[in-house]
Amino acid sequence: MDPNGNVQLNFGDGESPTRLLHVAVIPDGNGRWAAARGLPRPVGHQAGVEAVHRLVESAPHLGIGTLSLYVFSADNWERPRAEVVGLFGLLVRFLEDEAEEFRERGVRVQVIGRRDRLPKELRAAISATERLTAGGRRLRLRLAIDYSSQDAILRAACRMISSLEISRREFARVLGVANYNDGPAPDVDLLIRTGGEQRLSDFLLWESAYAELVFSQKLWPDFQTADLEAALDEFHRRERRFGRIPEVVAG
Ligand code: IPE
Ligand code: IPE
Ligand code: MG
Secondary structure: OOOOOOOOOOOOOOOOOOOOEEEEEEEOOHHHHHOOOOOOHHHHHHHHHHHHHHHHHHHHHHEEEEEEEEEHHHHHHHHOOOEEEEEEEEHHHHHHHHHHHHHHEEEEEEEEOOOOOHHHHHHHHHHHHHHHHHOOOOOEEEEEEEEEEHHHHHHHHHHHHHHHOOOOHHHHHHHHHHHHOOOOOOOOOOEEEEOOOOOOOOOOOOOOOOOOOEEEOOOHHHHOOOHHHHHHHHHHHOOOOOOOOOHHHHH
8 A cells, every 4th residue: 555545556567466457438418418508519528528637636545446438449540630639739748747646546557449530749759658657656547549349359350360269368468569668457347428328439449358237318418526436436336247146146
């Protein structure tokens, strides 16, 4: 434990004393949040950034060691160009504004997804933030930008094509590398999607094989720390069986 009462993050293979959770979040509903107020969609995205700030701030206090956030999907390129450009601008500002605070708070930022299609300024902001925060040990924050889980799995499969037999563990390691510079990440424990939709939209399909899914009706900008706590309470109430039978039955 550090002086703030947070369990230190262990990126090695060994289990840390209190196992920290990997929580994945699909922060959906920015556009509807803005529309409900008669505001343009970019205002919803700006409000969404504030909700991300709250989420990152509270995560280390709630037993979360890895937080994967779906920021921009490979399919989001299909949105109007102005919205895409606006989103990237917001992201650059977000990274520039928060990088130093992330470093101070021990948040290590890693971006997964393709980089080659992103604008130069965004690529530069990503690299600078990753470099600055590389020593962070309290929270690993994985931002999925231009991300497609199907593409990542396909890339990993192509890399493995010459191996006749591989274990799931080895494939997961290659999948981490195929995620463009991200190291291997633990499987997702809890996946939260806001905005009322009940689908994964191509996010962390392999890693969420046994994730507990929590769908919230709240639109992302309205998502508060109390909502995250409620999702974690729900997670802790659930029995994870991983294909086995309940412990009481097994005796
Ligand atoms: C999620 O909010 C944020 C991104 C995809 C970048 P949306 O923009 O999808 O909001 P809705 O679903 O249209 O309300
Ligand atoms: C998923 O939301 C992507 C992100 C939140 C970044 P979308 O709003 O793009 O997903 P669909 O289109 O409703 O499946
Ligand atoms: Mg949406």
